[in-house]
Amino acid sequence: MENIRDNLAKVQKNLKDGVLLVAVTKTHTAMEINEAIDAGVTDIGENKVQEILDKYDKVKPVRWHMIGHLQTNKVKYIIDKVSLIHSVDSMKLAQEIQKQAQRHGITMDILIQVNAAGEESKFGIEPGSVKELIMEILDNCPNVNVKGLMFVAPFAEDPEEVRGYFAQVAAMYNEYSKISHPRLDFRYLSMGMSHDYLTAMEEGANLVRVGSAIFGSRVY
Numbered sequence: 556m557e558n559i560r561d562n563l564a565k566v567q568k569n570l571k572d573g574v575l576l577v578a579v580t581k582t583h584t585a586m587e588i589n590e591a592i593d594a595g596v597t598d599i600g601e602n603k604v605q606e607i608l609d610k611y612d613k614v615k616p617v618r619w620h621m622i623g624h625l626q627t628n629k630v631k632y633i634i635d636k637v638s639l640i641h642s643v644d645s646m647k648l649a650q651e652i653q654k655q656a657q658r659h660g661i662t663m664d665i666l667i668q669v670n671a672a673g674e675e676s677k678f679g680i681e682p683g684s685v686k687e688l689i690m691e692i693l694d695n696c697p698n699v700n701v702k703g704l705m706f707v708a709p710f711a712e713d714p715e716e717v718r719g720y721f722a723q724v725a726a727m728y729n730e731y732s733k734i735s736h737p738r739l740d741f742r743y744l745s746m747g748m749s750h751d752y753l754t755a756m757e758e759g760a761n762l763v764r765v766g767s768a769i770f771g772s773r774v775y
């Protein structure tokens with residue numbers, strides 16, 4: 556049995572000042588999630604639309620983050636449930652978020668997912684196209700706020716191996732945060748998971764997505 560409260564306390568102790576912890580709850584039950592909320596978790600992350608829908612009514616009030624690949628035809632199911640979509644990597648997806656946000660009379664906060672390591676298996680947009688996507692969203696999607704960048708590092712036994720990628724995405728974050736636009740309000744540099752969040756924070760992450768270090772390893 557994992558002790559969620561103790562695990563969470565250990566992670567929280569490691570967080571630098573001002574870093575937001577998103578507890579990644581995929582594969583875990585509403586009961587486990589509520590235990591984490593009782594212990595102080597304010598933000599949770601899921602990577603599948605279906606899991607959000609299955610758990611939404613059973614979980615205590617909390618901010619939900621969509622951190623996984625999002626198909627355009629599923630945006631409508633989560634638009635009124637999540638606070639931040641981390642995984643925007645195409646204009647097509649941004650336009651669907653725009654359409655659904657407008658329909659609900661809301662604005663949606665999003666991050667651009669960057670595939671900085673150029674991994675074929677990973678979602679995200681290549682670094683050289685990030686600025687163009689940001690500008691296109693700002694020009695065409697009045698109900699979408701661009702709040703920062705998100706990055707998933709390749710798995711490395713030693714997180715030092717991916718430190719350079721974290722630094723690269725942090726440099727992009729700093730550069731694009733200077734763009735002046737009413738709907739560009741860079742607040743979140745979302746990078747770092749259970750095995751590499753310390754390194755990610757050292758390179759400037761201010762939002763970390765931590766699952767197994769809190770809930771134990773996942774059984775699919």
Ligand SMILES: *Cc1c(COP(=O)(O)O)cnc(C)c1O
Nearest residue numbers: 579602622748749764765766767
């Ligand atoms: C699963 C997942 C995490 C958390 O992974 P852990 O190794 O369990 O901390 C973070 N980000 C994304 C996008 C994920 O899918």
